[in-house]
Amino acid sequence: MELGLQDRDSNPSGQSRPRGFCPSEGDRGMASSMPTQINEREKMNIQVSQLSRRLAVVAAVAVLGGCAMMDNMTGGSSVRLAGTLSGAQEVPAATTSGTGSVTASFDKSTNKLTYEVTYSGLTGPATAGHFHGPAAAGQNAGVVVPFASATSPIKGEATLTAAQAADLLAGRWYANIHTARYPGGEIRGQLAVR
Numbered sequence: 001m002e003l004g005l006q007d008r009d010s011n012p013s014g015q016s017r018p019r020g021f022c023p024s025e026g027d028r029g030m031a032s033s034m035p036t037q038i039n040e041r042e043k044m045n046i047q048v049s050q051l052s053r054r055l056a057v058v059a060a061v062a063v064l065g066g067c068a069m070m071d072n073m074t075g076g077s078s079v080r081l082a083g084t085l086s087g088a089q090e091v092p093a094a095t096t097s098g099t100g101s102v103t104a105s106f107d108k109s110t111n112k113l114t115y116e117v118t119y120s121g122l123t124g125p126a127t128a129g130h131f132h133g134p135a136a137a138g139q140n141a142g143v144v145v146p147f148a149s150a151t152s153p154i155k156g157e158a159t160l161t162a163a164q165a166a167d168l169l170a171g172r173w174y175a176n177i178h179t180a181r182y183p184g185g186e187i188r189g190q191l192a193v194r
Contacts, residue, residue: 079105081103083192085177086099086188086189087188090184100177100189106169111160111161115155118152122187123182125179126152129147131143131145131174133168133174134172135174136172145158150177171191174191
């Protein structure tokens, strides 16, 4: 219930208080703890502010990471590609413990492909290595870029035609490592945008 003006009287400091109000010891203690309560609020506000800044940094990092991924997938000039090589991907499949990987970077502004292929565990020395295409997984195709060397690690670069670049970016290229036992290819891996 709201107290009316007639129910209030003035104290010497000019503040009004309810009639009959007499500050008790507990009330005086409460008044003296107010600066502590304000300090606790200030501390809490500072902590909330620091947390907000940290969350803003995390959000910015996530946005930048997402932008890098989108740039890679949509319109940036450099595209990363990769693939894992195995005998199971050969057509027909090769029985081998050989494995490998291919990583590549394609610059869309210059059509330059830079790549590295590594492998191990083949049935014998590699006799040749190439990028083949255009072909989806499970299909064979001709050589589009021969490797200068078949010794792991294989590093190289090539400038592609517009049609080759379109096939590469559409996932229609694969790396193939050939051996004497498997002249058609012992391990193979499809390149895909990452």
